Amino acid sequence: MKKIILTLLLCFSVFLTGCPKAEKSFRKARESSAKMAIYGEKIVQANIDARNAGEISQDLFRDLTSLTARYRDGLRIYREALTEAEKLAKSPAFDQKDALNKLSRLFDEQVVDAFLALTQKLNLISGSQSETIKTILASIRLTILAIQGAFSQAGVRLSEANV
């Protein structure tokens, strides 16, 4: 994971320039980070509440907690890379598109994949058996797509992650 951050920093250091467009894009990335942290806390609380109410088994709770740990770790990596990118963007020359492409890819690989692993736990039952579950999963995916859309508006090529 540290190699990913080092690679990002090396790429950022080639050309650096500060410009308002870069700052706006990094702001959107920062808003994404805050949203995913909020959702993370809420999901973990939901797991705890379900476990304490006896709605899920301790084994399932352990599985979910392991998944949310992965999600937290991925979000931490993304935030570290974003903080470094924000610092470097203030320097004289900056390859904005390349930096944002890398942030977008990091977001997909570290954060989105981990978040989807959580929702896919619910998808293990037959899809035809519960419209409620499908609707809820769809709303979660829409949230993720909205965040990825923020990167897209900044002119970033999205990864081919299947959301």
Place this chain on the structure above:
Amino acid sequence: MTEKISIKDALALARRYAVAIAEGRIEAKDLSEMSDEALIEFDEKSFDKFSAKQNEAEELAKQ
């Protein structure tokens, strides 16, 4: 790690996740109106809260 989840468990979680996401959306709706400095501070606090909650879950998972 368990591979399957019962319908009952899935429905229980799905309902709670729907509420969690809705509450999250409400908390996140004012982000665009914050100053840059306030947003960074809010982001850090949000992650700290998430991390603390995850630690709580991990302690419960050990029981």
